[in-house]
Amino acid sequence: MKNLPNLITVIRILIIPLFIVLLLNHHTLYGLFVFILAGISDALDGLIARKWNLKTQLGAYLDPIADKLLLVSSFITLTLLDLIPMWLMVIVLGRDVFIGLTGLILLKVIDLRSYNVKPSLIGKATTWLQIIIIVLALLGRIEPFFSIILWSTAFATVASGLHYIYRESRIFRA
Numbered sequence: 001m002k003n004l005p006n007l008i009t010v011i012r013i014l015i016i017p018l019f020i021v022l023l024l025n026h027h028t029l030y031g032l033f034v035f036i037l038a039g040i041s042d043a044l045d046g047l048i049a050r051k052w053n054l055k056t057q058l059g060a061y062l063d064p065i066a067d068k069l070l071l072v073s074s075f076i077t078l079t080l081l082d083l084i085p086m087w088l089m090v091i092v093l094g095r096d097v098f099i100g101l102t103g104l105i106l107l108k109v110i111d112l113r114s115y116n117v118k119p120s121l122i123g124k125a126t127t128w129l130q131i132i133i134i135v136l137a138l139l140g141r142i143e144p145f146f147s148i149i150l151w152s153t154a155f156a157t158v159a160s161g162l163h164y165i166y167r168e169s170r171i172f173r174a
Contacts, residue, residue, distance in 0.1 A: 005045035005054050009062045012041045016073050023077045023138075032138040038070050039131070071127070072096060074134045083137040084150075091154055092130060095161040102168055120167070126160040129153040 015034055022031040045063065049055045075092050078084040119127075133153045136146050 003054055003056055003059065005049035006056060006059045006062060008041050008045040008048070009059060009066050012038050012045075012066045013062075013069060016069055019070070020073055020077050023081060026081075028138045028140075032135065035070070035074065035134065035138065042067060067127075068096060071130055071134070075130075078134065078137050083141065084133065088133075088150060088154055091157050095157050095164075098161060099164055102164070106168065120160065120163055122156065122160045122163050126153070126156040129156050 015038060019031055019034040019038070022028075022034060042063070045059070049059060072093060075084060075089045079086050079089040129149060129152055133146075133149050136142060136149060
């Protein structure tokens with residue numbers, strides 16, 4: 001692979017099983033280290049791609065897939081370990097499944113080249129809250145901060161899902 005940002009993204013995908021194994025073996029601090037490393041690699045691949053004009057169509061698809069795989073596997077694993085409540089995992093995964101299915105439908109309905117999904121401000125805030133709740137869960141659910149972020153994450157996830165429905169429904173109407 002000649003493209004360094006894409007290689008970094010592939011490595012980020014490949015360390016997800018290590019992250020899961022560490023968590024399942026109760027090595028949460030090592031898992032936190034791998035999670036942070038994945039976050040740094042996400043920023044690094046984007047920076048390199050922009051700075052040296054190494055953006056590719058493959059990277060445009062792989063990067064959000066890598067991000068989503070890490071977040072989804074984090075929520076599932078942390079729920080299995082009772083570090084995050086199941087209801088939050090259901091909200092997060094339900095939203096992601098719904099958005100994914102909507103995206104597949106849109107691909108069938110419209111020309112892929114003319115459709116470009118841009119993350120909304122609420123979507124970005126939701127991602128940050130989800131990352132924060134994962135980090136807090138790995139650090140030991142520091143209260144009351146954990147509960148505040150937990151409910152904020154749930155609210156933002158639902159709000160961003162509703163916003164996505166509203167935004168994308170305009171395409172169906174057009």
